[in-house]
Amino acid sequence: xxxxxxxxxxxxxxxxxxxxxxxxxxxxxxxxxxxxxxxxxxxxxxxxxxxxxxxxxxxxxxxxxxxxxxxxxxxxxxxxxxxxxxxxxxxxxxxxxxxxxxxxxxxxxxxxxxxxxxxxxxxxxxxxxxxxxxxxxxxxxxxxxxxxxxxxxxxxxxxxxxxxxxxxxxxxxxxxxxxxxxxxxxxxxxxxxxxxxxxxxxxxxxxxxxxxxxxxxxxxxxxxxxxxxxxxxxxxxxxxxxxxxxxxxxxxxxxxxxxxxxxxxxxxxxxxxxxxxxxxxxxxxxxxxxxxxxxxxxxxxxxxxxxxxxxxxxxxxx
Numbered sequence: 001x002x003x004x005x006x007x008x009x010x011x012x013x014x015x016x017x018x019x020x021x022x023x024x025x026x027x028x029x030x031x032x033x034x035x036x037x038x039x040x041x042x043x044x045x046x047x048x049x050x051x052x053x054x055x056x057x058x059x060x061x062x063x064x065x066x067x068x069x070x071x072x073x074x075x076x077x078x079x080x081x082x083x084x085x086x087x088x089x090x091x092x093x094x095x096x097x098x099x100x101x102x103x104x105x106x107x108x109x110x111x112x113x114x115x116x117x118x119x120x121x122x123x124x125x126x127x128x129x130x131x132x133x134x135x136x137x138x139x140x141x142x143x144x145x146x147x148x149x150x151x152x153x154x155x156x157x158x159x160x161x162x163x164x165x166x167x168x169x170x171x172x173x174x175x176x177x178x179x180x181x182x183x184x185x186x187x188x189x190x191x192x193x194x195x196x197x198x199x200x201x202x203x204x205x206x207x208x209x210x211x212x213x214x215x216x217x218x219x220x221x222x223x224x225x226x227x228x229x230x231x232x233x234x235x236x237x238x239x240x241x242x243x244x245x246x247x248x249x250x251x252x253x254x255x256x257x258x259x260x261x262x263x264x265x266x267x268x269x270x271x272x273x274x275x276x277x278x279x280x281x282x283x284x285x286x287x288x289x290x291x292x293x294x295x296x297x298x299x300x301x302x303x304x305x306x307x308x309x310x311x312x313x314x315x316x317x318x
Contacts, residue, residue, distance in 0.1 A: 012040065012062045013060070014031070014043045014044070014063050015061045015082075016043055016044070016064075017065070017070075018067035018094065019072070020067070023067065024045040024047060025045070030125060031129070034268070044061075049066075049077075050072060053082065056082055056086060056089075060086060060089075062090065063089060063092065063136070064090070065129070066091070066093055066094065068093050075093055075095070090133065092128060093115050095116075095118060114295065115291075115295075121285045123283055124284075124285060131281055131282055131296075135299060135303055138307060138310070139306065142306050145314060163230040163304070164227065164228065165209060165211050165232075165233065166212045166214060166220060166224075166233070167234075168215075168217065168220045168233070169234070169235040169238070169262075171235070172215065174235065182211055182297060216238065216240060217241035217245070217249075224253040224254055229257045232257055232259055233262060234247055234250075234259075234262065236262065236265075237263065237265070242270070244274045244278050247261065247274070251278060256307050257304065259280045260284065261278070261283050262285075264287070
């Protein structure tokens with residue numbers, strides 16, 4: 001049985017831009033504290049977006065974390081210019097702004113990867129950043145493979161199957177709430193639609209998301225023997241087996257399935273295990289927001305689809 005591949009520890013360069021120095025310092029401090037993902041961060045922080053753009057003309061960044069409301073240049077203008085300079089730089093936005101229509105415009109005009117509300121959860125910022133870096137790697141690999149496929153006359157995008165999401169929680173009320181948030185029609189959420197459209201053809205072509213539920217870890221592992229899932233969303237605290245152990249075992253059965261952990265209370269060491277051993281794609285705090293849940297699952301579906309497409313294209317050259 002194929003086991004999930006171990007990731008290599010890599011150096012990443014980040015750009016943090018906020019007109020409040022204490023926010024820049026807080027982001028830097030948090031990203032330099034454990035738990036870590038598989039990246040060591042070199043962080044350049046600026047309170048002036050103009051100076052940040054000048055620096056971006058000299059240095060290549062893996063990701064940028066930018067404020068939305070800044071007096072000298074708003075986040076949309078800043079990220080639009082940065083996108084022109086560095087299209088592969090993953091873009092995350094910090095803001096207290098809660099207007100979804102405004103945020104949808106931000107996605108469409110600046111191609112942001114993730115919106116993070118102020119004040120952010122202790123681990124949410126780091127989880128979102130780790131997701132963005134992972135997703136960026138998958139996208140870059142796909143772009144290279146698509147280029148090779150096009151040169152050889154191969155079809156870049158295969159026919160897509162519906163995304164299958166498995167929800168695991170022993171609390172039936174939580175399962176019901178998660179399922180309801182993810183069931184179609186999802187198009188009622190304008191920000192979700194904007195992010196879906198930015199995620200590329202792999203998600204845009206998925207016309208259906210099928211929701212499966214399991215009320216125990218054992219049931220989820222049995223289901224993994226007969227059904228291939230695109231994404232699994234598991235609670236951490238369950239009686240027979242916690243969510244980290246479940247996701248580790250699930251990864252051994254289905255290594256390409258995107259793994260998302262949800263918890264209202266988790267210890268530092270357990271979260272380290274979730275990152276380093278279960279290789280979770282996202283961590284969501286309880287109570288979650290529907291937007292955060294939908295966005296994490298959507299990008300998880302996109303990641304899974306692109307991984308499968310990359311494997312198909314790579315296999316064409318063997």
